[in-house]
Amino acid sequence: MSGVKTIRALSRGLAVMRSLEADGPAALYELAARTGLSKPTLLRVLLTLEQEGYVRRGIGDQLYHHTVRTVPNAESGWKAVVAEVAAPILDRLCSVVLWPSDLGIYEDGAIHVQETTRRLSPFLLNRDVLSAEIHVLPSAMGRAVLAWSRPERRNAILKRLVERGRRADAMARDSEAVEALLKETVGQGYATRMRGYYITHRREADVSAIARPIMVRGEAIGAVNLTWVSSALGEREFAARYLGKLNAAARDINEALAPRFDRIPEPVL
Structure with missing residues (x-):
């Protein structure tokens, strides 16, 4: 076999x-x-790997990622699975609505964005969300996770919020206030962002959001939202225009995730 040549491109x-x-x-x-590798060579390699389904380019961070085809199983790489499944659906949603959306998962007392269309949207909103820890109780995605979680998990999340002791999640100590908020959320069919809430940039206080849960095996592992500048549209008007499209996107993500998981992934509570 020593005389057989190797395939350099494959290597x-x-x-x-x-x-x-x-x-x-x-x-x-x-x-x-x-x-x-030189950049021209690398671009050809990456294009080939993308076309064959082994590499994808994130729509939020514009970085190259390995795909779930290279992950041993869905449970060990569940965040990559969620991001990859959601990306084309979020892309389509943005092309119709134009306002950006985020896909976040709950983990250890915070929401972590896995994919976002903020770089695709013509509306310029904070693009640093991929590196931010989003508070649970004031955010639309966090409220969606809590509202559609099973009681045992909801209580575990609230306990973790109390343990972390962050001011933005102080409501976790008031069980009656939390219950009223979540009852209202389920009743209207979507979660909203607390008025004036911002993560890293004060100008984000002028941004609104609505969110729907992302469900796996009956559990809310995360949420997908739509965000917009509050002065452009009121919440009711925005929901009247776009909630149906957000619901459809959440449903498509949920249906696409269903066959990928044999059990509920286990985010750190």
Whole structure:
């Protein structure tokens, strides 16, 4: 076998995949530094891997990610599964609504955005959400998770919020206030963002959001939202125009996730 030639292009492709799996998502220049490949060569390799379904480019961070085809099972890489399933659905939603949307999952007392269309939307809103911990009780996504969680998990989440002791989630100590908020949320069929809430930039206090839960095996593991500038539309008017489209996107994500999981993934409470 020593006289048989190897396939150089295949070797390069495997090097890129190993880098993405071992060291995480990366920009083109980072992959070039990791692999030692020139950018023109790397672009050809990445295009081939994208077309074959082994690499995808995030719509929120614009980084190259390995796909779930390279994940041993859905449970071990469940966040990657959720992001990859949601990405094309969020893309379609943005193309129709134009306002951006985020897909977040609950983990350890906060909502963590896995994918977002903020870079695709013509409306310029804060694009730093991928690196932010979003508070549960004042955010639309957090409220959606709580409202559609089973009682046992909801209580565990609220207990974790009390333990973390962050001011934005102080309502977790008031069981009656939380119960009233969640009852209202379920009754209207969608969660809303607390007026004036912001994460990192004060100007985000002028942003509103509505959200619907992302369900796996009957449990709310996260949520998908639509965000807009409050001065452009009131909440009721926005919901009247776009809630149906948000509901359809959430339903499509839920249906696409259903066959991927044999059991509920286990986010850290």
